[in-house]
Amino acid sequence: MKIKTEGYQISWFNLALIILGGFALLFIIGPVLGMFLHSSPVKVLETVQDKEVQASIFRTLAIAFTGTLFFAIFAVPFAYILARKEFSGKRLITGIIDLPVIIPHTAAGIAILGVISRDSLIGKGAGLLGFQFVGHPAGIALAMGFVSIPFLINAARDGFLNVPVRYEKAALNLGASPIQVFLTISLPMAWKNVVSGFVMMFGRGMSEFGAVVIVAYHPLTTPVLIFERFTEFGLSYAQPVAVIFILICLLVFILLRLLSVKKVAR
């Protein structure tokens, strides 16, 4: 049975899909929109000028971006190996990559802390150099990276899988070394996926609270600051910070997406 409208027909099935999909979309948009509507513009403007808020936002973005860039140096070549090479235990490794996504992030924080605490081997090594991961931006970057690196690895691997091997064979035949093939053919052709994974990792990293709060409550990242203001002063103090952070996240997200689209379109 079909519903007739003026220009076209919609089947009951399609209508059901639209309604159910609409609810899913509302579930995402509703709380965010509600928060924007309940926040007083005056309070938001006041919060924008708050030095502590400004510092935490800048810190969060800087640590997340630097961390993502640092981990990309390892994650992208690893993704290429996963896309191109066959080896025993590959399925197991592919499963392990997704582990940070499914474990509770506070547990992830505990796991990271176990590796970088003052008593650990790495922590002692860092201590000898006069520096500690715990309570340091580097520790925050590790916590952010741990929970978000699967996004980059998986997206980059899918990107490399989408590059037909024949292009790489052709480049080899034209005299390129394997590393030149990777840098001039595979990576540019998988660029869209790599950037998309980078954006996802960056976005997921900067919004991380659970793992970060265990590794480093201070210096404050914005998610920790929102939590702190909520527990100490209540919802009305936490809301403006959340609104500002969401807007900045959206802005950065859109900018990076546009950048990746332009790069591909060239």
Place this chain on the structure above:
Amino acid sequence: MLSIQQISKRYNNFFLNEISIDIKQGEYFVLTGPSGAGKSVLFEIIAGIINADSGAIFLNEINITNLAVQKRKIGLVFQDNTLFPHLTVKQNIKYPLKIRNFDHFEISKRVTEIADDMGISAILDRRTDSLSGGEIQRVSIARALAGNAEYLLLDEPLSSLDIQSKEELRILLKSIHKQGLTILHITHDQREAFQLADRMAVMVNGQIIQCDKPLQICKAPVSKFVADFIGFRNFYPVKLFSRNQLCINEKIIINSPQTIDKSDFIVLPEQALSINDVYDDISGENSFTGIIKEITYFPDSVELTLDIGLPMYKTLQQSDDLIDKLTPGLKVQISIDSSKIIFL
């Protein structure tokens, strides 16, 4: 000279079995055979993209079997389009030169020269996804030549082109070859093979079953498969009645002046058959009455499907006066020149 010696490779579901070929400098060598015969795998082994399980490859008497693919001066144009989609035509041609750190001036000079030779100067700034099939092949060959390849391997370069582009590219390949380049060319189109090859090999199930000059393969195909593959249509199982008489399908008896020791199949090539529209007086030796079952017209020829108790095919040139007199159902006299029969 490129010398391929007893190359074997187990690859997915088939086995490349001890392939040996010597390709002389400046030769146009065509490798033909049905799909899945292993032709493309052999090319990838020669180019160094995949390694053989055993055997050796010598280029100008230097063993290159284990030489890295980048260091072999063998250009390969793949069957599928491998022009890099994120680069323009010009950037694609520049690629092997930039990889080898040629200076900017040298790169520009070489790209201009090759583009002129290949007739692609007007499309240098185009994106590769906007090219026609013929343009893709020209740019692919130009890119392979830019890398100073001494040997050019072409894997089905004409197979996806329309008739006009095919003819243009065929002429271009002949012209490149005349400049001294050694070309190895894969095709399953026997017409293309005969038009281009100095020498050709027929490959089936990972083995080369015949390798010779095209004319020689036509004169003496080694098997029914080769005869069929290179385009002979009139081949028949035979029984020997005597050393000078054989019988096709137990229906047609042919007397042969030459002594036949053993033969299971014969091929009746075009030149062994003649047709006459006067059939009343069947008096000559090896002459039979046949009926024209079908006439198929081509731009330069006419193909007759005949029935003389078994199906037979004869091609006449468009200029042949006989064509106007022939109609389907007409009885004709068919004479077989037994001296031109090919015994398999």
